[in-house]
Amino acid sequence: MAKNLPAPKSLDWAYAPSRESTDIVKLEGRYGLFIDGKFRAPLSRKYFQTVNPATEEPLAQVASANAADVNRAVKAARAAFDNGWGDLSGVERAKFLFRIARMIQERSREMAVLETLDGGKPIRESRDVDLPLVAAHFFYYAGWADKLEYAFPGLKPEPLGVAGQVIPWNFPLMMLAWKIAPALAAGNTVVLKPAETTPLSALLFAQLASEAGLPPGVINIITGAGETGAALVEHPDVDKVAFTGSTAVGKRIATSLAGTDKRLTLELGGKAAHVIFDDAPIDQAIEGVINGIFFNQGHVCCAGSRLFVQETIHDRFVEKLKRRLNTLRVGDPLDKNTDVGAINSAEQLARISELVEAGQEEGAEMYQPACELPGNGFWFRPTLFTGVSQSHRIAQEEIFGPVLSIMSFRTPDEAVEKANNTPYGLSAGVWTQKGSRILWMADRLQAGVVWANTYNKFDPASPFGGYKESGFGREGGRHGLLAYLKGVDE
Amino acid sequence: MHGSSKTAHGPRDQRASVATLSQMAIAVAPDRTSVLPGRITNATLASFVRSVPSVDEVGVEERVASLATRSIKKDSKMDALLLAVRMMDLTTLEGKDTPGKIAQLSAKAVRPDPVDPTVPSVAAICVYPAMVPYAKQSVEGSGVKVAAVATYFPSGQLDTKAKLAETASVVAMGADEIDMVIDRGAFLSGEYFRVFDEVRRVKEICDGKAHLKVILETGELGTLDEVRRASMLAMAAGADFIKTSTGKVQPAATIPVTLVMLEAIRDFENATGVQIGMKPAGGIRTSKDAIRYLVVLSETLGPRWMTPDWFRFGASSLLNDVLMQIRWLKTGRYQAGDYFTKD
Numbered sequence: 101m102a103k104n105l106p107a108p109k110s111l112d113w114a115y116a117p118s119r120e121s122t123d124i125v126k127l128e129g130r131y132g133l134f135i136d137g138k139f140r141a142p143l144s145r146k147y148f149q150t151v152n153p154a155t156e157e158p159l160a161q162v163a164s165a166n167a168a169d170v171n172r173a174v175k176a177a178r179a180a181f182d183n184g185w186g187d188l189s190g191v192e193r194a195k196f197l198f199r200i201a202r203m204i205q206e207r208s209r210e211m212a213v214l215e216t217l218d219g220g221k222p223i224r225e226s227r228d229v230d231l232p233l234v235a236a237h238f239f240y241y242a243g244w245a246d247k248l249e250y251a252f253p254g255l256k257p258e259p260l261g262v263a264g265q266v267i268p269w270n271f272p273l274m275m276l277a278w279k280i281a282p283a284l285a286a287g288n289t290v291v292l293k294p295a296e297t298t299p300l301s302a303l304l305f306a307q308l309a310s311e312a313g314l315p316p317g318v319i320n321i322i323t324g325a326g327e328t329g330a331a332l333v334e335h336p337d338v339d340k341v342a343f344t345g346s347t348a349v350g351k352r353i354a355t356s357l358a359g360t361d362k363r364l365t366l367e368l369g370g371k372a373a374h375v376i377f378d379d380a381p382i383d384q385a386i387e388g389v390i391n392g393i394f395f396n397q398g399h400v401c402c403a404g405s406r407l408f409v410q411e412t413i414h415d416r417f418v419e420k421l422k423r424r425l426n427t428l429r430v431g432d433p434l435d436k437n438t439d440v441g442a443i444n445s446a447e448q449l450a451r452i453s454e455l456v457e458a459g460q461e462e463g464a465e466m467y468q469p470a471c472e473l474p475g476n477g478f479w480f481r482p483t484l485f486t487g488v489s490q491s492h493r494i495a496q497e498e499i500f501g502p503v504l505s506i507m508s509f510r511t512p513d514e515a516v517e518k519a520n521n522t523p524y525g526l527s528a529g530v531w532t533q534k535g536s537r538i539l540w541m542a543d544r545l546q547a548g549v550v551w552a553n554t555y556n557k558f559d560p561a562s563p564f565g566g567y568k569e570s571g572f573g574r575e576g577g578r579h580g581l582l583a584y585l586k587g588v589d590e
Numbered sequence: 591m592h593g594s595s596k597t598a599h600g601p602r603d604q605r606a607s608v609a610t611l612s613q614m615a616i617a618v619a620p621d622r623t624s625v626l627p628g629r630i631t632n633a634t635l636a637s638f639v640r641s642v643p644s645v646d647e648v649g650v651e652e653r654v655a656s657l658a659t660r661s662i663k664k665d666s667k668m669d670a671l672l673l674a675v676r677m678m679d680l681t682t683l684e685g686k687d688t689p690g691k692i693a694q695l696s697a698k699a700v701r702p703d704p705v706d707p708t709v710p711s712v713a714a715i716c717v718y719p720a721m722v723p724y725a726k727q728s729v730e731g732s733g734v735k736v737a738a739v740a741t742y743f744p745s746g747q748l749d750t751k752a753k754l755a756e757t758a759s760v761v762a763m764g765a766d767e768i769d770m771v772i773d774r775g776a777f778l779s780g781e782y783f784r785v786f787d788e789v790r791r792v793k794e795i796c797d798g799k800a801h802l803k804v805i806l807e808t809g810e811l812g813t814l815d816e817v818r819r820a821s822m823l824a825m826a827a828g829a830d831f832i833k834t835s836t837g838k839v840q841p842a843a844t845i846p847v848t849l850v851m852l853e854a855i856r857d858f859e860n861a862t863g864v865q866i867g868m869k870p871a872g873g874i875r876t877s878k879d880a881i882r883y884l885v886v887l888s889e890t891l892g893p894r895w896m897t898p899d900w901f902r903f904g905a906s907s908l909l910n911d912v913l914m915q916i917r918w919l920k921t922g923r924y925q926a927g928d929y930f931t932k933d
Contacts, residue, residue: 110893110894110897110899111673111893113666113669113896115660115662116665116666381644381649384650387652388649427889554652
């Protein structure tokens with residue numbers, strides 16, 4: 101009988117590189133400011149460079165808007181509001197938003213690749229999480245645009261006017277969607293400033309909005325650093341300021357707006373507690389914890405960065421976490437099999453490194469998998485700390501990186517007390533099979549979102565926002581409309 | 591000699607304690623009974639079964655969906671396809687099976703692609719007890735194993751004595767592997783001792799002569815919690831492999847069920863030091879499916895399980911699709927189905 105060649109015994113299986121092509125993205129060498137429906141050279145005459153954080157290669161030159169540029173953008177937004185957009189019927193506004201949502205879906209691959217190029221996040225996430233949520237957000241608020249009277253029965257909702265919006269670098273397009281979709285649905289016009297390290301997807305969005313036929317001035321995108329943002333929020337003709345970013349900057353904005361009649365919503369930092377009871381579905385809780393802290397390299401304001409594990413299962417849980425950490429695929433964000441991508445900037449990498457050093461100095465025990473990191477670009481290994489005390493900096497300060505601080509607790513009361521013992525209050529997670537305990541915990545945790553037996557779930561219908569120093573105001577859902585309407589104080 | 595509350599696993603602590611989760615995590619004894627209570631009774635086995643971690647179905651689905659996006663190309667795809675062939679238990683379990691059919695299937699098992707000798711043989715052919723002698727004869731000297739289903743496959747609804755007699759006769763005929771079914775009725779009504787004891791006694795008959803795969807028939811167990819519990823019970827009782835399905839009940843193998851069983855295997859090895867194999871069976875028809883299973887295996891248990899010694903696919907129609915993909919990878923062209931033998 102015919103025999104075959106002997107086959108090797110066991111397979112050490114390595115996935116071949118599977119790189120998403122970047123051909124679909126056509127970058128221009130230099131980008132102006134998108135004001136009044138056109139890209140315009142900045143009055144400042146200044147540009148800055150945006151780089152790919154995974155390679156440190158320059159991607160494009162982007163305009164740096166000064167106060168005069170900001171003024172031009174706000175004027176364009178005001179004119180657009182006064183000359184039609186503010187009076188346009190909800191049905192007509194909805195048409196634009198639906199059209200934008202569909203165009204985002206059609207061009208989602210292009211936008212996902214650009215988001216990954218400019219920001220460093222894995223293509224798997226920008227493709228499967230960011231872009232679907234961006235489109236969903238526009239679809240959702242498109243649906244509200246002609247139903248505002250039904251959202252607030254018996255009241256007369258009216259737009260505020262010009263919204264000045266400043267967004268962060270961790271979810272550039274998603275944060276843009278969270279800001280622009282409700283603002284436009286409610287009848288406002290906007291001036292939006294993307295973060296200086298991730299401006300490109302917002303500029304691509306501006307092109308798309310223009311192709312959608314949106315009237316000039318309804319959306320204006322200005323790029324620049326902190327001073328540009330300050331000029332925008334302080335501009336006297338801005339009616340409403342929406343900011344997502346650090347608590348420190350949020351406080352400065354609140355101070356600068358004190359005494360004005362501008363409306364303000366802030367979505368700031370977090371140091372979320374992720375609480376694991378001993379009756380939790382352990383292996384799914386492991387996945388939840390991994391997703392909670394390593395999703396988007398931990399650059400997530402609601403990241404589950406403080407893990408509280410019931411003492412009875414602490415050691416076993418940590419062992420399982422360590423094992424799982426070793427299977428995370430860290431590297432080229434454009435590889436479709438990458439789980440953890442590049443740190444967004446050299447500055448952020450320095451901050452993460454500083455806090456991790458502080459954790460070691462303060463006596464916490466660090467664990468990192470022995471994964472290889474690329475030579476160029478900004479990288480940080482997924483990191484666990486055990487033996488962490490509430491008083492350690494890594495338990496108190498927002499690291500905004502792939503670093504998890506693990507602590508233990510004995511009783512539900514203790515878990516709640518420790519979880520709430522932070523100036524922040526954006527989100528929390530609870531894992532237990534006991535339904536009554538989930539409700540008991542959710543009643544007591546001071547957090548805008550409490551996830552039960554899951555983590556990092558977002559839906560445009562669900563409001564998102566903070567307690568305490570994590571900010572105020574809600575984005576998403578019917579609640580998200582409140583921030584962009586007057587006459588609806590309930 | 592069995593059937594009482596005494597265990598045959600040697601002297602043990604007489605406290606009717608159960609192995610708690612934390613004990614399981616720290617105990618590393620090269621003995622699978624280390625996860626079990628001191629005295630094995632239905633009551634202590636019930637406590638053992640209840641100590642198995644619960645499973646969140648939504649979380650499992652999510653993990654599986656995430657792993658399904660893995661992009662397997664080029665060399666890694668070829669590696670996976672060749673491994674899938676080597677891991678295959680080529681199966682025919684029909685009332686109309688004949689020696690002639692078995693001979694054809696065996697030829698395919700030994701040399702899956704007659705025009706491409708680099709394609710390896712499959713792991714085993716899986717047949718009904720009556721076909722074992724013919725199967726043995728047909729694959730003799732090829733390295734392909736003969737697996738036989740037993741214990742009143744597929745229902746298992748027969749008294750224990752008769753099941754053991756059947757097993758003994760199949761082992762005597764020279765089957766290399768025994769695929770037994772658990773008594774799902776007993777399991778679902780809480781008669782854990784009966785399930786445990788049957789597996790243990792079948793294992794005694796197999797010991798040293800045949801490899802024991804224990805079929806949980808997960809499609810009848812209803813929840814992933816029960817899948818995980820049944821997995822632990824079967825492994826503690828003596829399974830060398832745990833297997834999802836008979837193929838006679840829908841749903842048969844699914845990736846979420848397989849993930850839960852792999853996680854149970856991981857916990858079991860942690861607790862006892864004993865490595866257990868896994869066999870999803872039924873409903874796996876395409877190369878794409880097979881690769882997804884291998885991704886879940888590789889990322890859950892790692893390279894030690896990436897061998898036919900520790901993982902098998904139970905399938906009847908998967909092989910040709912894998913052969914077709916291998917041909918495509920080698921030549922860049924798809925060949926029509928008629929170029930691959932139907933056996």
